[in-house]
Amino acid sequence: MQGGMDVPADRGLDEYTVELVEMLGHPNPRIREDLAYPLLTTWINRGVYDQLLSGLGDGIAPGLRYGLGHDGDVSVLRRSYSALMLAEIIGRDNNEHLMSSASVLDWGDRATAWYVREQDHRGWIPEQGWANAIAHGADLLATLARSRHFGRLELTVLLDVIADRVLTPTSYIWRHGEEDRLAYAVMTLLHRNALDPSIVEPWLARLGQGIKPPRTRGHLEAEWPPPAVRNTSSFLRALHLQLALGVQGRDDLRSDAELFAEQPAHRADLILAVLDQIRAEQPWLYRPTTRARPLG
The missing domain is CATH 1.25.40 (Serine Threonine Protein Phosphatase 5, Tetratricopeptide repeat)
Known part of the structure; x- marks a missing residue:
């Protein structure tokens, strides 16, 4: 062809x-x-x-x-x-x-x-x-996140749209790497360094709230987790992995070499913020956050 x-x-x-x-x-x-x-x-x-x-x-x-x-x-x-x-x-x-x-x-x-x-x-x-x-x-959202026409306001909207998409109830469990592609869209957005933690961390908390199991004892009326909760959990894990390992741009997009040359600003803080949400999903499973002991 x-x-x-x-x-x-x-x-x-x-x-x-x-x-x-x-x-x-x-x-x-x-x-x-x-x-x-x-x-x-x-x-x-x-x-x-x-x-x-x-x-x-x-x-x-x-x-x-x-x-x-x-x-x-x-x-x-x-x-x-x-x-x-x-x-x-x-x-x-x-x-x-x-x-x-x-x-x-x-x-x-x-x-x-x-x-x-x-x-x-x-x-x-x-x-x-x-x-x-x-x-x-x-x-498509990742491509929009690269656009010079998208500033701080538009990038914030993209972030909210991704949360809406992930949290919206569905009967489908994602099985073909959808969570990885969505996490990469977020990483592309974060590499623009236009949004500070005061925007991103509440966004992560909103996602974390969506995966917490219901506070009840005994019988549940429906299966847990439902598909949207499972998808959200998978998405948070994918985002954590991409923040931890780092991602790269595409060879066919000229600006990607510069865009992805360095890790996103506030990366360490964002990794901890994502981990807080993942840990809260199963608090019985994960060790609590280690805090420094006071001297003396």
């Missing part, structure tokens, strides 16, 4: 683009994943759409609302791959500085409105391939 990545000359680019965007929701993964997505991504990264990037994003963004609220049908494919394509478009702007703030902020609003309302958390679907809306949405 590499030899066929050039824009064909027999029809106009607009006509091909409309057709490929429609294919992003196709139930056949060979059409969606092996044809439409790689072709559009290659043309974006080659600069084919550089003068048309705003229009391309405006054409793809409505796909985030296609069938929104449905669960278990093919409409999730269009939503999920629209998110993935918007990440590619914004990533191109992050590299080349082609877009106005208005366009990127508008797409950010649409992305966050979709993400907290997405009901279909399926990863792999037999015969249809990857849906993976939660992971693809996390990738």
Whole structure:
């Protein structure tokens, strides 16, 4: 397929683009994943759409609302791959500085409105391939977190959206690394060094509150933990591991070398804050925080 990545000359680019965007929701993964997505991504990264990037994003963004609220049908494919394509478009702007703030902020609003309302958390679907809306949405949020158009206020909103997404009740337990992708989005945001602990630590406490078992004795009315609590717990552990080990940027994003060159500011404090939430989930299991003994 590499030899066929050039824009064909027999029809106009607009006509091909409309057709490929429609294919992003196709139930056949060979059409969606092996044809439409790689072709559009290659043309974006080659600069084919550089003068048309705003229009391309405006054409793809409505796909985030296609069938929104449905669960278990093919409409999730269009939503999920629209998110993935918007990440590619914004990533191109992050590299080349082609877009106005208005366009990127508008797409950010649409992305966050979709993400907290997405009901279909399926990863792999037999015969249809990857849906993976939660992971693809996390990738989009990570790309937005890199954007020069996103300042302290917008990054704070992204942080809250991630908490809303993780804590919202669902029947799905994440099984395909969704928590890792979301934690990486948070790490990308933290590497911007725009938010201090007075914002991040209460955010972590909100997540920790969501995983504490109910204070009751004897019979529980429902299974514990429910899927959303389990997902939140997995997310906090993933975030702790990424803070402890460190993460790296992507080779295809020029600014990542500088963005990820150093650990985030306040990293040590944030590691302890995450550990406090993890420890509080199972206080009978973990040793309490070690405190220095007073002298004398």
